[in-house]
Amino acid sequence: MAEQQLVMYEEEFVQIQAVVDRLLRDAMAKVVMLVDMNGQLIAQSGETDHLDVVGLAVLTAGNVAATGGIARILRENGFAIQFHEGEKANIYTFLVSNRLILEVVFDARTSPGLVRLRLKKAGEALAVILEALSRKQNQPGFDLHFEGITDEDIDNLFND
């Protein structure tokens, strides 16, 4: 049941950001976000200045997790695509390799059909990048520098 840890490296991060940016343009969306299953925001693009993206990411992951629970009750493998239709804003989410959630927020400037089409294509591109990233996970090259952190340092953080 243990999940594989996802460490994001520069090369793949740049590739992922390019896919996310392209999806924003191609789908004529307002916002595109890539989120992991725990709600950690991995990449974002679009009109995010006045948006609580951290909250949106966490709630999206919660939503996908809950939908996965519904799928289990119905003996489905999962629901790869979700659509939320609002008065002004709509959301499409797509599960990438069952590890990441690609989310598109869009309005009347585009159509659900176009978004869905582009979303799936972007999802496929991300799956390829993710595969490369998974192969890289066990390679060294990232020093966390956490060895030198003392309990006192942590106490001081709280005393600020």
Added chain:
Amino acid sequence: MPHINVMTREISFKVVYCGPGLCGKTTNLRYIHEHWNAGHKGKMIELPTETERTLFFDFAPLDFGEIGGLKTRFQLFTVPGQVFYRETRQLVLKGADGIVFVADSQYPRMDSNEEAYYELKEHLQGLGRTLEDFPLVVQYNKRDLPAVATVEELRELVNKSGVPDFEAVASTGQNVFETFKALVKLVLAELRKKK
């Protein structure tokens, strides 16, 4: 497992507050979020039912600034405590880097404490972990109320593994930060262990 972005040098941990229904998990989170001044904080999200019980989870993002050259963020979650929310509890607990178990010190809540504790134990076993080797802190909350069990009694019930524990009054903030701080230490120690 923490999320690490090598390029932006960010590390993000998930911490979950669990325990029986109405034991004070959300109160802990609210207090920490309101009084957080060690760094930036995002908006707190609460998903309560009409009776103020947590339906799915509460969430508070806290930035610590830099630790060891990395921008460090802790994302705090609570789970719903009621027995029948087991399914959503498991969803929120998934991927946790550390857990605070909040026990309700009042005598009538002992069965609920015990039930929640065993569910947590089962959850960790499902991950191939134990209460002893997972970053876990226990908090005995509501110490200000009458008819509360002694700390020894509570330890016997919900801290058999002898992890760090604290007597607290979450509504006034007593030992709320101390509990969280102890968990942060364990979570970072766990990361050092993995190296």
